[in-house]
Amino acid sequence: MSLYHEAASVLNTARKDQVSLKSLVYSKKGWKSDLKTLFALSTEAAKWSEVLSEVLERSGVLRVEKTLTPTLALVLTHDLFLSKRGIALPATHGLHASVARHKARISAELTKARLRRGCATLEALRASVNQQPIDGAPADDQNLTAAPISKPPRWVRINTLQTTLKEQLKSTFAEYEQVASLSDVTNGSHGGKRLHIDEHIPNLIAISTTIDLTTGKAYKQGQLILQDKASCFPAYLLNPKPADGDVVDACAAPGNKTTHLAAILQDNSTAAAPSNAKRERKIIACEKDATRSLTLQKMIKLAGGERVISVKAKQDFMKLDPTAKEFANVAALLLDPSCSGSGIVGRDEGGVTVHLPDATAVHDPPSTKAGRKRKRGGNDAKSQAFAKPPSVEVPLAGEEEEPLPTAEDTEAKLHTRLMNLSTFQLRLLQRSMAFPAAKKITYSTCSIHPEENEHVVMKALQSSSAVERGWRIMKRSEQVEGMRKWERRGWVEACQAVVDAEGVKGRVDVREVAEGCIRCEKGSGEGTMGFFVAGFVRDGTDAQQVNVSGKQAKEGIVTTADEEEDEEWGGFGDEA
Ligand SMILES: C[S@@+](CC[C@H](N)C(=O)[O-])C[C@H]1O[C@@H](n2cnc3c(N)ncnc32)[C@H](O)[C@@H]1O
Structure with missing residues (x-):
């Protein structure tokens, strides 16, 4: 494996597992590259990743060079423009050529990125980039230069x-x-x-x-948790109160939202009347993946949540029986399922954040056939909001982690991936709605795509699972204060697209649904990643809904075939 493949692998693991670059390079055996060179390239590329991701996205190289992954592009571009020795591969090598043939365009974008940051020279930009600490190294305050653009905190x-x-x-x-x-x-x-x-x-x-x-x-004692602001929205919106009942976190690892739920539940207990405070409620945290279940357990222990949180490790949420006795008091569910992760900017991993270019981002495409096609097609997330939403009857073919877009993502592949994900997300949401005593649910993703967001919400609201049980959107006016105040709401056009494609079942007010949905945008002045959350509520439990559903049956609201098949669904296979 070349230095570049190894550096790309280090950066991918750092993002995925949130471990430090130093430990990845020096604790793992078997690297072929010189360790010092590998560490230097990984840390420098991580430092430059915010700038270079922007440059690569705007240059459109990843949409043309199908053999380049975002991480490979990052390390190669780093060496081509920012290392004295250049790319340490012969000019005839395929990897070298895949970046070098776009040198003019990347260079132009690098200049624009530098100017956007108010840096007159590359050296000034270098000084500004070097203020970022890597692996715990303190920032050099002397080198701080004013950054005129808004960066996430x-x-x-x-x-x-x-x-x-x-x-x-x-x-x-x-x-x-x-x-x-x-x-x-x-x-x-x-x-x-x-x-x-x-x-x-x-x-x-x-x-x-x-x-x-x-x-x-x-931090080491679990008193401080590094968590993006947007990722705090779901637990806060759910706002569990001890008087309500128990809470299920359906897809819990690594556990940021689980421990946030526990903290809110405890804060609400303290604020409640003493009689309520005595009613100890529990949070049931479910996680399907074995390794992530271990992380979840560790995180809960460190955060001091063991007393109130019980973990269902290696447990597929779809295989839980909502009518089981142990869930009889479940009044609220937080559903934060696997998604495309298209809203993620980078992840904290002990001082370094690795940003990766979004291979699907469309700015000014290069003048290639593929680029022109994209531009005409308007493939950005917002324009997709107007497109016909994918039908829920798509074959299941399994994404369940948070795959970041890769260079191999052609438009068709991305579409299929989004359809698979949204089908999976909808099924989990419908299953959440089946808990007999539940009255509140939050559904969230760190995706910017309407397919995984408004489309899922609208389809869930129109499903018989929702209609029969009386589920509706949690209106903005019903939300907890901070979420009511948040201005960035769901996309009306994306909600309307579902109605246009599938017709109206039940009574759903598209504007009210969009206003109830909450969006966060990466790169905005609000300093968050791209994120989506919606709340669902109902006024009575299943027992209180029996008469309603009987009445609706007479009114002709039909259960669709895919909802009836829910019981048979056993999760995704390994095949992507
Ligand atoms: C987006 S992550 C959750 C992040 C978490 N809520 C947090 O804030 O820390 C989605 C998680 O759901 C898990 N998952 C996926 N499908 C599942 C299923 N059917 N049942 C339970 N967990 C599942 C994945 O393994 C992954 O850990």
């Missing part, structure tokens, strides 16, 4: 199972200046020690990404 959730915001402000963040706006944290040459208390999510703060908290005591 590092979001830190104060884990109230273990500590309080007040305690943390007095200890870990005692030397920090509190600032009123997010841009005061992410931009400017203030030396880093600033924090912003979020106005939507309680107990969430933003700090500069130049600060590494992972070596500190509070």
Whole structure:
């Protein structure tokens, strides 16, 4: 394996498993490359990944070069433009050529990216990039230059199972200046020690990404959890209260939302009347994957959630029987299933965030046949909102992790992948609706695609699972304060597309549904990743809905074949 394949593998593992680059390079045996060179290339490419991802996306190279993965493109582009020695492969080598033949276009995009960051020279850009800490190395404050564009901050959730915001402000963040706006944290040459208390999510703060908290005591003890703001929306929107009943987290690993649920449940118990506080509720965290189940258990232990959270390890949520006695008191479910991950910018992994270019992003495509076709087709997520949504009757062919788009993703492959994912997501949502005592559900994805978001919500609302049991969208006016205040809502056109394609079953107000849905956009001034969440509520339990469903049967609301088949579905196979 070449240096570039090995560096790409290091970066992919760092993103997936959230481990440090140093430990990946130095603890694993069998690398063919010189370890120092491999570590240097991986860390430099990680540092430059935000800039280079933008450059690669805008140049459209990945849509043309089918042999290049986003990570390979990143490391090769790094060496072509930013390393003194250039690409350490002969010019005739296929990998070298796949990037070098687009040198002019990539170079032009690199210049534009530099200018967008207010850097007059490449050296100034290098100095700005070098302010990022890698593997715990402190940022060099002397080199800080003002960054005129808005960058995402590092979001830190104060884990109230273990500590309080007040305690943390007095200890870990005692030397920090509190600032009123997010841009005061992410931009400017203030030396880093600033924090912003979020106005939507309680107990969430933003700090500069130049600060590494992972070596500190509070982080190591589970008092601080690094969690994107958007990822805090589902548990907050669900807002479990002890008086309601138990909670199921259907797809729980690695457990950020599970421990957030536990913290909110505990906070709500403390706020409730003393009699309610005595009614101990539990959170049932279900995870299908064996390795991720172990991570989930570790995370829950570290966060101090063991008393209230019980883990169903290696458990397929679809194989749970909602009518079993152990779920009789389940009043709320959080469903955050596997998705395309198209909203993810990068992941915290102990001080370094690796950004990867989205192979499907369309900016100004290069003048190739493929590029022109994309432009005419308008393949960005928003334009897909107007497209006919995929039917739910697609064959199941299994994505279940969070595959990031790859260069091999042709338009057709992406479409098939989205259809498979949305079918899987819809089935899990319909299963969530079958818990007899449930009255609240949140459904979320870190995807920007309407197929996985508004389309799933609309299809679920129109399904007999929802209609018979009285499920409806949680209206904006019914949402917890911070979510009511959040301005970025669902796409009306995407909801309408489902009605246009499938007709109207039941009474669904498209505008009300879109307004009830919540979206986050990566690259926006709000500092979040791309994300989607919707809440579902009903006014009575199954027992109270019996008469309603009988009446609806008379009105002619029909159960579709795919819903009846639910019981038979056994999850995806290994085949992608
Ligand atoms: C998007 S991740 C969940 C992230 C998690 N909610 C958090 O915030 O930390 C989706 C998880 O669902 C799991 N999963 C996928 N299909 C499942 C199923 N049928 N039953 C249970 N878990 C499943 C995956 O293994 C993966 O760990």
